[in-house]
Amino acid sequence: MSFDYDLFVIGGGSGGVRAARIAAGEHGARVGLAEESRMGGTCVIRGCVPKKLMVYASNAPLMAEEMRGYGWGEATSGAFDWQIFRRKLHAELDRLERAYTTNAEKAGVEIHHQRARLADHHTVELADGTRKTAKHILIAVGGRPSKIGIPGEELGLISDDLFLLEQLPRRALLIGGGFIACEFATILNGLGVETVQAYRGDAVLRGFDREAREMASEQLRQIGVDLRLGRSPKRLEKAGERVRAQFDDDSEDTFDAVFFATGRDPYTRDLGLENTGLRLKENGAIEVDAWSQTPVPSIFAVGDVTDRVNLTPVAIREGHSFADTVFGARPRKVSHDPVASAVYLRPCELGTIGLTEEQAMARGPVDVYSAVFRPMRSMFAGSESRTMMKLLVDPETDRVLGCHIFGPEAGEMIQLAAIPITMGATKADFDATMAVHPTAAEELVTMRQPSRRHAGAGN
């Protein structure tokens, strides 16, 4: 049977574009790709990139404060102009979108700027009714923000909306305690928005190392976020031009904008799955094996739609490995453990890889090497901001099981620490490494004695 393409990719985000480019450009496959919105997907258009640029923008007041501590007595951040920033931001996103489009086209990918659905195991139907056949289909449609099912939630915004606001709100509520809620709270607060964050748990960033979670919660408060723990809204209603939130402790408050940062769902709705033998996991994610292959041999899926580890580098690696395996005769699986990540808070970020202290304790005996200190940089400036460096070590094998860094530029640091840890480094390897002085990161190679030892199984 002859097909229009060797590969048809649904979704022009991180995973889809990488797979299409490698299959066409490096392995000579005939590739079609459908994107219903903007090329680049979540990360480029409404995720990592605009978010990180806003984190940089929001840093000015903290930098000014720090510099006052260094003798710049009059240092202030001045007034932030959202209109100027927004114009520049969107020009940059347009540039990136063009680069994604051009690079894919240069590799030989034929892009269809419209929505696609699955018609059968080898056919997709485009929004204009055209049908395209392909020997293989890759689903890389990502995820979509989800709300929590409370009355009036249509009055609330989602993360996509932050980057499109005509004006910054004067007072905003962020609902949630995960990556997005914490990063957005940091951003809005830094840009001068009065920011309230409501999270149902007792410390933000559930799933991260407990000590780091407490430091992150404390820092949000220190920079001026009104963090309300153990609290979640139960209803939203209009209050003139504003939105009133009623919380589950019966308190009420009014905001110019309310953002839901309460997770993302795989975007499998109306994808034509009923025309296939694909299976969904309970949360709607597409079920795949270690090769990103679904139970239908011609259909693969990568990235957030599979809900493995929902990060850009993971989606890219999955897309690349799929293309090498299927079109390059170079079978490659993706290891999802360990995967480093960072939460871009200010002034201290949180960088993390491997087991948390709690997970390590549950697994067995663990030595905890932990240093919590005021780094030279902030101490001199008179700031109370504290940094944490933590290594979790298996006392039997000496292997480093996890590393958690809470400090300025922790994202940059964890990327480097992730290399030896992924290679299986031992604590002795860290000890054998000469320190770089004076840095905060040198603590990682100078912690001689464990701060505590756990016998295992939660002891």
Ligand SMILES: Cc1cc2nc3c(=O)[nH]c(=O)nc-3n(C[C@H](O)[C@H](O)[C@H](O)COP(=O)(O)OP(=O)(O)OC[C@H]3O[C@@H](n4cnc5c(N)ncnc54)[C@H](O)[C@@H]3O)c2cc1C
């Ligand atoms: C606010 C925010 C901040 C983030 N920050 C980070 C970060 O700092 N670091 C990090 O690693 N990750 C971050 N992420 C996560 C990261 O963006 C995702 O993990 C990544 O984009 C997943 O890539 P993907 O290819 O699976 O999907 P996506 O990038 O979402 O791409 C899917 C594409 O498919 C298109 N599409 C969907 N359905 C169809 C259809 N039927 N037909 C045609 N096209 C379709 C969509 O329009 C979209 O362009 C962030 C996410 C958000 C929301």
Ligand SMILES: NC(=O)c1ccc[n+]([C@@H]2O[C@H](COP(=O)([O-])OP(=O)(O)OC[C@H]3O[C@@H](n4cnc5c(N)ncnc54)[C@H](O)[C@@H]3O)[C@@H](O)[C@H]2O)c1
């Ligand atoms: N820096 C980064 O790498 C980065 C940044 C942003 C997003 N991301 C990715 O995007 C994903 C989505 O981010 P996110 O912050 O939306 O999700 P998340 O899973 O990190 O956090 C969701 C939050 O919503 C809360 N929540 C869920 N249901 C709720 C309910 N019914 N009532 C009240 N609260 C509820 C959860 O308790 C949690 O705090 C992340 O998991 C991550 O994979 C990564």
